[in-house]
Amino acid sequence: MGLIVEAVLKIVVVFGVVLTFLAYLALFERKILGWIQLRYGPNRVGPWGLLQPLADLLKFLFKEDVRPTTPNPILFSLAPILSLVPALMTYAVIPFGDRIELFGREITLYITSLNVGVLYLFALSGLGVYGIVIAGWASNSKYSLLGGLRSAAQMISYELALTLSVVGVLIQAGSLDLVEIVRAQSGTYFGIIPKWHAFWYQPLGFLLFFIAAVAETNRVPFDLPEAETELVAGYHTEYSATKFAMFYVAEYANILAVSALATTLFLGGWNGPGVERVPLLGVFYFGAKTAVFLFIYIWLRATLPRFRYDQLMRFGWKVLLPLAFANIVFSSVMALVA
C-alpha cells in the first residue's frame, strides 16, 4: 500500500513539474529568440512576461475548436492524443537523481527503472510518429498530408541513426537500464575529467545522437514537416484550440525528453561533485545539464536555415548512418581492449 502511494505521489510530482516546465520552456524559447534577434520577446503579461504561459493556456482552452470537413472525425480527434501520450510516457524512466532519505524511508528520484529502459524510450519515440501521420491524413488537406508524409519518412530515417548512435553507450555501460548507465558514469579519470560517456569513448556517438535527436523532434534545421513557406504549418495546419495545444505540448515534451536522455546517456545524468554526500544536488546537476541542451536547441532555431528535403534524406542515410555503424565497431573494439 505504502509503495503504491509513493509511486502515485512520484508520478503526480514528476508530471506536475514537467508540465509546468514545458509551459515555461515555450516562454524561454520566445525570450531567447527575442534576445538573439535584438528584440524583447514577450514582456507584457506579468513581470518579465512570466505569466505569459498562463495566458497562452487560457487562450488555447477558450478558443473555438474549428474542425475541417473530414471523413474521419474520430481519427482527427485521436491524433493529438496519440502524439502527446507517448511523449509524456518517456518521463516514467528518466532518472532525475539517485535516492534520498525522506520521512525515514528511502525514495528513488525516478518513477521506475526498467531493465529495458533505453529500448522503452525508442519504442515510445517510434509510436510518436503515428499521431503526426494520422493527423496529416485525417485532416483531409493536402498541406497536412504532405507534412505528415514528410514527417513519417524523416522520423523513420533518423530513428535508425538515433538508435544506432546509442549502441556504443550500451556497450560501454553494459546495461539497458538508464539508472545503471548513469551509475557507470560516476567517478573521474585522473581525478579531474568526469567519467562521462561524451568524453570517453563516445564523443562521436554523442554528436550523432544530438544531430539525430534534433531531426527526430522535427526542429530547425530539420523542421521540414512544418516548413511554413511550403506547407503552411504541415500536419497541424487544420488544428486549433486545445488540439493544437496538445501538439504544441507534445513537441516541447519531446524536446525536453531527448535533452534529458542526452544528459543521462552521455553527460553522466545526476553525477557531479558532492552528489555522494548530498543526493538532492543530483537533481540540480541533471537540470543544469539538460538546460544546456535546451538552450542549444533554441540557439539552433535562431541561427540555422532549413535543409532542403533531398539534403535531409541524403544526410541521414549517407552520413549519419555509416558514422553510427563506425561508432559501434569502434566501441566494440574499445570494449574488448579495455
Add this chain to the structure above:
Amino acid sequence: MERALFLIFAVTAIGAALNVLLRRHPLHSALALLVMLGALTGFYVLLGAYFLAVIQVVIYAGAILVLFLFVIMLLNVRAEEARIERRPYVRWLAVPFAALLGAEIIYLVRVFEENPSPSGTSVGVTEAVGRELLTTYLLPFELTSILILIAVLGAVVLARRERR
C-alpha cells in the same frame, strides 16, 4: 489481477484482429493491426518477457506498420480499389489454410497442460535472449541475418534500376 489483464488483452487482440480483416479502408485495417500489436505486447509483459515486448513495439509498431501507413497514404489507396479481386481462385486457398490453423489450435488445446506461470523467471530478459541467440540458436540467427542482407541488396538493386 493477472487473469483480468489477460482477458482484457485477449479480447482486445481478437477484436482488433477481426477489425483488420473486416474494415474496408486499408488505413483502418492498419490501425487495427496497431491495436492488435499493442495487446500482444501486453501478453509479453504479463509473461515477464520485457525485452520481447519492447522489441515488438520498436520493430512492428514503430517501423514496419509506419511503412504500411506510409505506402497506403502515399499511393492513396481507396476503399473501393482495394476490394477489386484479381484472382478469384485465391479465395479458395483460405479453406485449406483455415483447416490447418484449426487443426493446430485443436492440437495445442489437447497437449496443453497447466504450466506454472513463467513470470518472475529471466526468460525474456535482454541478457538471456542474447545468450540463447548466440549459443543455442546461432545457426538460425545467422541465417536470418543473411536473409535480411539479401533483402537489403534486393531493395538497393530495385531502387537503382528505376533511376536509369
